[in-house]
Amino acid sequence: MSLTRIAVIGGTGPQGRGLAYRLAHAGHAIVLGSRDAARAEAAAAELRQQLDGAEISGASNLDAAASAPVVLLAVPYDGHTELVTSLAGALAGKVVISCVNPLGFDKLGPFGLDVPAGSAAEEAAAIAGDATLVGAFHHLSAPLLLDPEADLSHEDVLVCGDDRAAKELVMGLAADVTGGRAVDAGRLRLARQLEPLTAVLISVNKRYKTRSGVAITGLTQASQGRVLA
Amino acid sequence: MSLTRIAVIGGTGPQGRGLAYRLAHAGHAIVLGSRDAARAEAAAAELRQQLDGAEISGASNLDAAASAPVVLLAVPYDGHTELVTSLAGALAGKVVISCVNPLGFDKLGPFGLDVPAGSAAEEAAAIAGDATLVGAFHHLSAPLLLDPEADLSHEDVLVCGDDRAAKELVMGLAADVTGGRAVDAGRLRLARQLEPLTAVLISVNKRYKTRSGVAITGLTQASQGRVLA
Numbered sequence: 001m002s003l004t005r006i007a008v009i010g011g012t013g014p015q016g017r018g019l020a021y022r023l024a025h026a027g028h029a030i031v032l033g034s035r036d037a038a039r040a041e042a043a044a045a046e047l048r049q050q051l052d053g054a055e056i057s058g059a060s061n062l063d064a065a066a067s068a069p070v071v072l073l074a075v076p077y078d079g080h081t082e083l084v085t086s087l088a089g090a091l092a093g094k095v096v097i098s099c100v101n102p103l104g105f106d107k108l109g110p111f112g113l114d115v116p117a118g119s120a121a122e123e124a125a126a127i128a129g130d131a132t133l134v135g136a137f138h139h140l141s142a143p144l145l146l147d148p149e150a151d152l153s154h155e156d157v158l159v160c161g162d163d164r165a166a167k168e169l170v171m172g173l174a175a176d177v178t179g180g181r182a183v184d185a186g187r188l189r190l191a192r193q194l195e196p197l198t199a200v201l202i203s204v205n206k207r208y209k210t211r212s213g214v215a216i217t218g219l220t221q222a223s224q225g226r227v228l229a
Numbered sequence: 230m231s232l233t234r235i236a237v238i239g240g241t242g243p244q245g246r247g248l249a250y251r252l253a254h255a256g257h258a259i260v261l262g263s264r265d266a267a268r269a270e271a272a273a274a275e276l277r278q279q280l281d282g283a284e285i286s287g288a289s290n291l292d293a294a295a296s297a298p299v300v301l302l303a304v305p306y307d308g309h310t311e312l313v314t315s316l317a318g319a320l321a322g323k324v325v326i327s328c329v330n331p332l333g334f335d336k337l338g339p340f341g342l343d344v345p346a347g348s349a350a351e352e353a354a355a356i357a358g359d360a361t362l363v364g365a366f367h368h369l370s371a372p373l374l375l376d377p378e379a380d381l382s383h384e385d386v387l388v389c390g391d392d393r394a395a396k397e398l399v400m401g402l403a404a405d406v407t408g409g410r411a412v413d414a415g416r417l418r419l420a421r422q423l424e425p426l427t428a429v430l431i432s433v434n435k436r437y438k439t440r441s442g443v444a445i446t447g448l449t450q451a452s453q454g455r456v457l458a
Contacts, residue, residue: 108416141447155446158429186432187337193429196422200387203415204445213446216430217384218370218439 005029006173007068009061009075009087012043015099016074018145019137019177020056021047022152026176029055033064040064050148065090070097070169072137077102077113077120084127092130095166097173098191099137100124101198109203112196119191121160134161134170135191137177138198141211145177153180155213158194160185183216234258235402236297238290238304238316241272244328245303247374248366248406249285250276251381255405258284262293269293279377294319299326299398301366306331306342306349313356321359324395326402327420328366329353330427338432341425348420350389363390363399364420366406367427370440374406382409384442387423389414412445 006023010016011032024030024047032047034040040058047056058064065071065087071094075083080100084091100120102113117123125133136159144150157174159182161167167184174182185194197214204212235252239245240261253259253276261276263269269287276285287293294300294316300323304312309329313320329349331342346352354362365388373379386403388411390396396413403411414423426443433441 108418111418112422183433184436185429186436189337189340190429190432193341193422193425197426200414200419200422201445203419204412204448207413207415208448210447210449212448215444215446216433217442217444219433219437219441220439 003027003029004070005031005068007031007033007064007071009033009065009071009073009083011058011064011074012039013074013076014142014146016072017043017047018140018142019072019074019099021050022145022177023173024051024054024056028173028176030057031064031067032056032058033061034058035061037063062087062090070095072097072099073124074099077115080120081123081127084124088128091128094131095134095169096124096128096131097134097136097170098124099135101138101195103196103199103202109206110199112199118189119195121188121191121195125188132161132163132166133188134159134163134166135188135194136160136170136174136182138194139201139214140178141213144211152178152213154215155180156215157182158185158214158216159183160188160190160194162188181219183219232256232258233299234260234297236260236262236293236300238262238294238300238302238312240287240293240303241268242303242305243371243375245301246272246276247369247371248301248303248328250279251374251406252402253280253283253285257405259286260293260296261285261287262290263287264290266292291316291319299324301326301328302353303328306344309349310352310356313353317357320357323360324363324398325353325357325360326363326365326399327353328364330367330424332425332428332431338435339428341428347418348424350417350420350424354417361390361392361395362417363388363392363395364417364423365389365399365403365411367423368430368443369407370442373440381407381442383444384409385444386411387414387443387445388412389417389419389423391417410448412448
């Protein structure tokens with residue numbers, strides 16, 4: 001797809017760094033955001049070393065969000081409300097991708113948290129009312145994203161959203177990240193299902209000592225990347 | 230796996246008939262249950278015609294549940310509480326498999342219903358306290374189950390439960406149903422994620438005009454059927 005500039009909020013965390021690595025590798029310009037701009041710049045420098053010639057910089061979360069037309073929220077759910085509130089102005093008019101997974105952990109393992117808005121993606125949409133939210137990238141393993149040898153092309157990126165053009169853009173980015181297929185999962189509210197599904201994958205990872213992902217069966221080659229919102 | 234006798238509650242519905250067809254085809258003895266015993270017997274007669282020599286009978290839901298050591302709940306969520314309450318005595322001491330999907334539909338499409346107990350499987354476990362609940366078979370398409378030509382071996386049956394032996398039994402049945410792989414998804418409470426994931430699949434089906442299913446990536450052949458509860 002055409003190259004774009006993408007701010008990765010929470011870009012020093014494993015999921016953020018992993019997605020930034022893959023997106024930069026595909027040629028997109030990346031601004032890593034962090035609460036601490038110096039930490040973001042250090043993480044950006046590390047990625048620049050790995051990807052010779054890639055356009056990756058670091059900034060505060062707010063400066064990062066303000067600097068790009070596409071903003072990826074790759075933060076823990078803890079603190080999500082406050083963070084999105086602080087960024088709401090900078091997110092206005094932009095495509096905002098949420099890969100936030102509201103999960104809890106106790107002695108029985110991982111579980112999906114109750115989110116008052118239904119899902120983190122819907123919460124962000126409610127707070128940043130002038131942004132166009134798309135849910136995606138919930139199920140990709142951070143270590144695999146960061147591993148140049150890892151082939152992610154057999155994993156499907158499930159994308160949900162209510163805006164067709166934004167969903168198309170994100171599905172293109174998803175194909176850049178995995179080299180495989182993005183699947184239009186439907187409406188944004190289905191993020192309620194996509195986000196906590198990660199609890200199942202973490203549970204499977206623990207049981208089978210692997211890094212699992214999701215694929216959807218029954219889709220033909222012809223349907224790859226088709227958006228029918 | 231070793232052959233067993235399985236009662237399919239809601240056995241005249243598409244999911245129940247489909248699972249009964251596949252389980253009977255694998256050699257298990259099936260009792261279809263329905264609110265109306267005569268309807269159950271008619272559906273059983275139809276399946277017997279399709280599967281020459283298969284042991285399939287029909288009965289009221291209560292008589293069906295009372296007659297088998299393994300009971301599969303294949304009913305709509307609407308009326309689930311009352312049904313399980315009415316069967317609780319007959320379910321005591323048994324392995325009870327829930328493939329119940331609490332879903333709602335509105336103009337935006339399918340969505341997961343709020344279930345006070347968290348999931349239908351947990352609700353059944355709370356009501357039928359002396360039964361051992363296992364969640365499975367949520368994501369298999371009923372028309373594909375009923376189609377003798379349909380190959381389901383590429384779909385994973387995600388199985389959740391808190392009892393290791395019961396989960397192993399159900400994973401064996403799952404392999405009989407699909408000819409493929411069952412995946413130990415973890416604790417019973419993860420039914421909260423497995424059940425409404427069906428809303429995503431229905432949404433995908435509508436968008437891509439297909440009958441989708443789920444596969445888990447990152448599992449090796451060696452991990453097939455392994456239970457590590």
